[in-house]
Amino acid sequence: MLPSPELQYNERPLANEAKGNQLFPVFIKLNQLRTLLVGGGKVGIEKLNAILNNSQLANVTVIAETIAPEIEQLKKTYPHLKLKQRSFEAADLSAIDIVFVATNDPIVNEKIRTEAHHRRLLVNVAD
Secondary structure, eight states, X not given: OOOOTTSOGGGSOOXXXXXXXXXXXOOOOGGGSEEEEEOOSHHHHHHHHHHHHHOTXXXXXXXXXXXXXXXXXXXXXXXXXXXXXXXXXXXXXTTOXXXXXXXXXXXXXXXXXXXXXXXXXXXXXXX
């Protein structure tokens, strides 16, 4: 049964409250979306490699307090990759279509997930 359409987006029951696999695989043309990756460590490297291996022309911005050297190396191969070494701010979600969250801080991850949902953005959190 689907949630009532009268419910606000953030009032809908969370998928993790349901039993069974609630994931649905989709294919997204990342080269047509403005992509944000928050996190520049091991998980960020994995996510960024997956994004760029599947869509070499993806328009990706990485925001992280610390950016791994491997990510900086990718910038040489993918000059359209944007790196911003600083903390995430809610305003970073402006003019973004999809967000990948890959920090090592569950509180920050949840903050970004909540803000992304509030803005009705596609969001993937590595948790």
